[in-house]
Amino acid sequence: MNFVYPNILYFLLLLIIPIIIHLFNFRRYKKLYFSSLQFIKKVEKETNATKNLRHYLILTCRMLAFTALIFAFAQPYIPTSTQAKSYENLIPIYLDNSFSMSAKGSNGSLLNQGKTTVQQIADAYPKGQRYLLVTNALNGTEHRVITRSELQDKLEYVNLSPISRAITNPLESMKEYLNSISYDGNSHYYVISDFQKRNLTETRPAIDTAANYSFLQLTPQINRNLYIDSIWFEQPFQRVNTNNTLNIRVQNTGNEKLTNVELNLNVGGTKRQTLTDLEANNSTIVAMNYTDKSTGIKEGIIELMDENLYFDNRFHFTYKVEESINILIINDENSTPLPGMVYETDDFYDIEETSVAQLKTNLLSEADLIVLNGLSNISSGIQTQLKQLATNGIHVLIIPSPEFNMTSYNNLLSSFQLPLFGKATSQEIRIGKISSELDFFIGMFDGNVDNIRMPPLTNYISSSTYSNANFNTLIQYENGMPLLVEQAKGKNVYALYSPVDPNFNNFGKSALFSSLLLRVGEKSQGQLPLSLTIGSSNNYRIKMKGQNESALILKQKDAEFIPEITKNVGFTSISVRNSIDNQSINDGVYSILNDGKTLGKLALNYNRYESDMSYASENEITNYFKSINVSKLNTAGISALSDIQQLTLKKPNEFWRILLILALTFFLLEMLILIFWKV
Numbered sequence: 006m007n008f009v010y011p012n013i014l015y016f017l018l019l020l021i022i023p024i025i026i027h028l029f030n031f032r033r034y035k036k037l038y039f040s041s042l043q044f045i046k047k048v049e050k051e052t053n054a055t056k057n058l059r060h061y062l063i064l065t066c067r068m069l070a071f072t073a074l075i076f077a078f079a080q081p082y083i084p085t086s087t088q089a090k091s092y093e094n095l096i097p098i099y100l101d102n103s104f105s106m107s108a109k110g111s112n113g114s115l116l117n118q119g120k121t122t123v124q125q126i127a128d129a130y131p132k133g134q135r136y137l138l139v140t141n142a143l144n145g146t147e148h149r150v151i152t153r154s155e156l157q158d159k160l161e162y163v164n165l166s167p168i169s170r171a172i173t174n175p176l177e178s179m180k181e182y183l184n185s186i187s188y189d190g191n192s193h194y195y196v197i198s199d200f201q202k203r204n205l206t207e208t209r210p211a212i213d214t215a216a217n218y219s220f221l222q223l224t225p226q227i228n229r230n231l232y233i234d235s236i237w238f239e240q241p242f243q244r245v246n247t248n249n250t251l252n253i254r255v256q257n258t259g260n261e262k263l264t265n266v267e268l269n270l271n272v273g274g275t276k277r278q279t280l281t282d283l284e285a286n287n288s289t290i291v292a293m294n295y296t297d298k299s300t301g302i303k304e305g306i307i308e309l310m311d312e313n314l315y316f317d318n319r320f321h322f323t324y325k326v327e328e329s330i331n332i333l334i335i336n337d338e339n340s341t342p343l344p345g346m347v348y349e350t351d352d353f354y355d356i357e358e359t360s361v362a363q364l365k366t367n368l369l370s371e372a373d374l375i376v377l378n379g380l381s382n383i384s385s386g387i388q389t390q391l392k393q394l395a396t397n398g399i400h401v402l403i404i405p406s407p408e409f410n411m412t413s414y415n416n417l418l419s420s421f422q423l424p425l426f427g428k429a430t431s432q433e434i435r436i437g438k439i440s441s442e443l444d445f446f447i448g449m450f451d452g453n454v455d456n457i458r459m460p461p462l463t464n465y466i467s468s469s470t471y472s473n474a475n476f477n478t479l480i481q482y483e484n485g486m487p488l489l490v491e492q493a494k495g496k497n498v499y500a501l502y503s504p505v506d507p508n509f510n511n512f513g514k515s516a517l518f519s520s521l522l523l524r525v526g527e528k529s530q531g532q533l534p535l536s537l538t539i540g541s542s543n544n545y546r547i548k549m550k551g552q553n554e555s556a557l558i559l560k561q562k563d564a565e566f567i568p569e570i571t572k573n574v575g576f577t578s579i580s581v582r583n584s585i586d587n588q589s590i591n592d593g594v595y596s597i598l599n600d601g602k603t604l605g606k607l608a609l610n611y612n613r614y615e616s617d618m619s620y621a622s623e624n625e626i627t628n629y630f631k632s633i634n635v636s637k638l639n640t641a642g643i644s645a646l647s648d649i650q651q652l653t654l655k656k657p658n659e660f661w662r663i664l665l666i667l668a669l670t671f672f673l674l675e676m677l678i679l680i681f682w683k684v
Contacts, residue, residue, distance in 0.1 A: 070671035077664035101198035108225035173210035229259030232317035333372035340379035374529035400529035427467035437483035536608035
């Protein structure tokens, strides 16, 4: 037998007090006056025997009553055979506190209902019960055996978290912790969640398959959610006094079509509002238009009016409206001036021209677009630098020379996974298909244009592909060979498969050539993401001059943290993929600080994993856990949990109630003796 509160047994020492009282009471004498001595002896003989019996019975009842009362407060119990080790009666509990638990239930949010459920579980067990409570955080402070009072304190600090986990991840974590403390008794796991289907995916989780499990499902009142899934600009660039079309994808997970749903847009004080209809169980793309009146970094937020989940009703974004684009044109001795002449037609471009012989390394890293204009040979040093710069986001346009060195060009093209140059062919050929459906051509043509009528070219460069090639053909000749391609990965590198020297052909003097160069210049503004999703693997890249060893800091009002960074030549990539810190990161726009200076702005948004309100049924939950070899399942009240006492709780045999009844019985017996047994 064990005791919940063994220290109370020290009160048994107080039982000596009634014994002492009774002993002194026996020695008290009282004078009696009788006329004859024989009557005195008779009275003493009869009275002493009766009084002694009465006193002993009262003492016995009183001692038994106090003993039973002390044992009742100590709460004795007989543990099961598997509860004889340390941390006996341990109850592991997982409380899902992901964003989906913010949905409204029958009594407040699902998270608040979950907290109440945990409290009910604790109330159903003895006070000496030990617990292990974990949430989606799964940090070190959660892996600790706690008492009921500590459990109550801990529940007060459980808040919604942006971290989403498979339902078995916390169970694996708790099992690992129990193994670390050498706990080998049976456990009764409680899982309190809304049980989204997407969280029942693990096929071989390392959980305790011999333990008992109770699954308590909390169900929202409204099984529908509206959320902003993603946003993107229709145009590949943003310029002053140019119309911006912002596309917003809104998802409706409900079974009913909704009309006149309100969307609000605020970009740097410019506000727009629209009403839209959302189809049932489908996504709808809403377009909103506005114009930037100034250059610089723009902060924007889109808000959706929805009464259910709130975390996914807003979407933050940032972008930069550039004052100009830096273009570096690298010429050879016989290069044509046509590329420079095209970019000079728009003062948005700052042009720097240099010969390949006088090229300075710093010019490469400061440019947004590098144009290789008719180089006869590309050195290995330039190839290495261009590959690194293209990886960091700088755009490269390759325009070959009529007398190109095939080996050097193909080495560069293969590093970018573009088609290789063949021989220059003297043959009239027309331009064939234009892939106007690709992003590169957005806004260049009125609708899709498959081909364009131009005079034939007198010469062209043939090409060949290989197994590792990875490119998009933007324009091709009528024989199917490419005229202009872009790198499929990153889309930072473009290559023409025709020189633009007038002695080779007339392509350089065509309006199409000028339009293509201007579009490449517009695209070279860079396609930085409008935002990062907290916990995703995407990066946000910024330029950093010099070798500054100070840490980058993301700051929003009074909150700040140091993100994960990766440094390359002249660039630094920022990531918020580390899930350990993500529970404390809020969505919003953060300033990127370095040594107190603001380098830019970065928008962070919560992951939309929890937005899909698709829940598993009782049978699906049962079948899933049986499929991973969990056989001891308890699904009582899983769909409509109203009373935790419905659950079959695995508790030890308790005796405190019996002992309390015995104590009251002995006290009552003592009172009856005192009242009805008169000496």
